[in-house]
Amino acid sequence: MRSAVDGWLVALLIGSILAVLYLAGQSLAQAPLQAVVALVMAFVACSVVLMRGVPCRYALSKDALLIRSGIEHRRIPYAEIQRVESIWSPMGATAWSAKRLRIKHHKGIEQISPVDREQFMRTLSERIRPS
Secondary structure, eight states: OBBOBOHHHHHHHHHHHHHHHHHHHHHTTTOHHHHHHHHHHHHHHHHHHHHHHSSEEEEEOSSEEEEEETTEEEEEEGGGEEEEEEEEOOSSSBOBSSEEEEEEETTEEEEEOBTTHHHHHHHHHHHHSOO
């Protein structure tokens, strides 16, 4: 299942990069070195976002939650998951939406934003505590 996407979050990210590009263009004649530095920073920021956030997908395998966010792949066995809760958080995570599921497990916390958050949470909860 893919990540839900908040338009405002994407707009903020793209707007920030466009602002840096605009400022670099404006300062090119007066301060070419600073303009080049700004362009490099914008390129690095775009690269990091794409490498760490595209694609952003989640899957429930037979025995584990699988999270893919760009080049990162995580596997969290159901037996290690302690709690799942709905939250709202704009802080950095493997999610493109602020409406998230916080998953507490033995090694830490993951935040994900599946498109159908409630259904994903129900299914995940069933697999954590089989009847």
